Amino acid sequence: MTGVRVAGVGLTHFGSHPERTGRDLFAEAALNAREDAGVPLEDVEQLNVGNFAGSLLEGQGHTAPLLAEAAGLDCPATRYEEACASAGVAVREAVRTVRSGEADVVLAGGMERMTNNDTPETTEALAIAADELYEIRAGVTFPGAYALMATAYAEAFGVDEDTLKTDLANVASKNHDNALPNEYAQYQREISVEQALDAPPVAEPLGLFDCCPVTDGASAVVLVSEEYAAANELSADVAVVGTGQGTDRMALQDREYLARTPAADDAAAMAYDDAGIDAADVDLAEVHDCFTIAEVLAIESLGFYEPGEGLGAARRGETRADGDLPINLSGGLKAKGHPVGATGGSQIAEMTRLLRGDHPNSDAVADAEVGVTHNAGGTVASAVVHVLEVAE
Amino acid sequence: MSDAGFDEWLHAFAADEGYYVECENGHGHLPPRRVCPDCGSTEFAEEPLPETGTVAAVTTVHVPAPSFQADAPYDTVVAEFGAVRLTGVVDAEPGAVEIGDAVEPDVGASETTGDDVLVLRPL
Ligand SMILES: [Zn+2]
Numbered sequence: 001m002t003g004v005r006v007a008g009v010g011l012t013h014f015g016s017h018p019e020r021t022g023r024d025l026f027a028e029a030a031l032n033a034r035e036d037a038g039v040p041l042e043d044v045e046q047l048n049v050g051n052f053a054g055s056l057l058e059g060q061g062h063t064a065p066l067l068a069e070a071a072g073l074d075c076p077a078t079r080y081e082e083a084c085a086s087a088g089v090a091v092r093e094a095v096r097t098v099r100s101g102e103a104d105v106v107l108a109g110g111m112e113r114m115t116n117n118d119t120p121e122t123t124e125a126l127a128i129a130a131d132e133l134y135e136i137r138a139g140v141t142f143p144g145a146y147a148l149m150a151t152a153y154a155e156a157f158g159v160d161e162d163t164l165k166t167d168l169a170n171v172a173s174k175n176h177d178n179a180l181p182n183e184y185a186q187y188q189r190e191i192s193v194e195q196a197l198d199a200p201p202v203a204e205p206l207g208l209f210d211c212c213p214v215t216d217g218a219s220a221v222v223l224v225s226e227e228y229a230a231a232n233e234l235s236a237d238v239a240v241v242g243t244g245q246g247t248d249r250m251a252l253q254d255r256e257y258l259a260r261t262p263a264a265d266d267a268a269a270m271a272y273d274d275a276g277i278d279a280a281d282v283d284l285a286e287v288h289d290c291f292t293i294a295e296v297l298a299i300e301s302l303g304f305y306e307p308g309e310g311l312g313a314a315r316r317g318e319t320r321a322d323g324d325l326p327i328n329l330s331g332g333l334k335a336k337g338h339p340v341g342a343t344g345g346s347q348i349a350e351m352t353r354l355l356r357g358d359h360p361n362s363d364a365v366a367d368a369e370v371g372v373t374h375n376a377g378g379t380v381a382s383a384v385v386h387v388l389e390v391a392e
Numbered sequence: 393m394s395d396a397g398f399d400e401w402l403h404a405f406a407a408d409e410g411y412y413v414e415c416e417n418g419h420g421h422l423p424p425r426r427v428c429p430d431c432g433s434t435e436f437a438e439e440p441l442p443e444t445g446t447v448a449a450v451t452t453v454h455v456p457a458p459s460f461q462a463d464a465p466y467d468t469v470v471a472e473f474g475a476v477r478l479t480g481v482v483d484a485e486p487g488a489v490e491i492g493d494a495v496e497p498d499v500g501a502s503e504t505t506g507d508d509v510l511v512l513r514p515l
Binding site for chain 2 (some may be wrong): 135145148152201249258
């Protein structure tokens, strides 16, 4: 099995770009990634692209050949759809392809165009990540599902409502702070804990600032074999050393736990085993904070905190940029933005920049060697975890 | 368009004959179900659902999907009914139920679309 290196990463600005087509967004990210990698077009042997709801939001299915063409690629191309974990799965399958020796160079990433729709349409499109019969027809929205998890969490661990809301507001405030210098982020502005607490309710106990925004954007990473990187004298000092994936029951009501995310536990265990590390080895993580409570559940599933103890991590400062274990130095989905089908690839791109030292927040993790990404689909019926390391 | 298995299950609540399906090893699920995801069993029998359940999680939805636009704000809850949990819209003022409250299931209608909806009514 050959090792996998990240040769280059590319992103579009994450934000409101309603006039830009999905094909244009992805073409920009892919161009940026190829330029960063210094890999010629003809060497790309495969395209793995994530996209969640283009069929609804852009009226466009059969996404992969369209995006291959947009990126100038002439190679096998496949779209992966696993809700918000679509690009995470696309990257994971690219890692497995390179490791197997099937290809030396795979371009992986994702794209979502969302703000060309109004809020009700977008809410409806996002809800299809839930169980149509048993959740959507019972009025469950995406924020509503995470709100249910938040109330179940508070009940399971004896947390009062004020503490719950305040601790979650600290997650939002932290991630906005992290996004401040990130030129790709949708919201490069601070919000205070008080502002977050005063925001209008979306699905109680979650308010507007507990929710990630609706975002247009694309991500791309060029993954290459160690041998290809060496033979072509590429600057590719970040390696993907672990990959894992987990699955849970689709509907919250059918899960063993309402306040935990075992699919992410499974994905983390698989990825850590693959990388030969454990949770204590991790220096920083990019996690799927589609809602503030999701970051709490993520850092517990990743083994950084026992169940019930992750809630106060941001308030205590432990997961802030100057804390022991910085979480979401990119700004996370909350402040960097969440173009659903692009997010898993964006996490790999941001982690690579953080570890290479060319991210505006790299100084916060100057000695870091091991970073983890956590990408979740729906209410974590799907989860993908990757371990990235600075190569020797 | 009907959804075989689900529609019969939902409408049984209107006759106070709510049920779930149980595999031969006692794992409870909701239909349609051919294989038990807990044990792989393919033998199922319908079992009567307890008449009341207990709220395990609750949210008040202020920003709904278009199909619930006229219903908002409304409460959605997940409630424990013995071997299974149910998710439904609360048939009461928003904020009226808390975790631990008892609820009973029934068939109601979305104020927006008129479609049948599983409602859970506080006792
Ligand atoms: Zn069974």
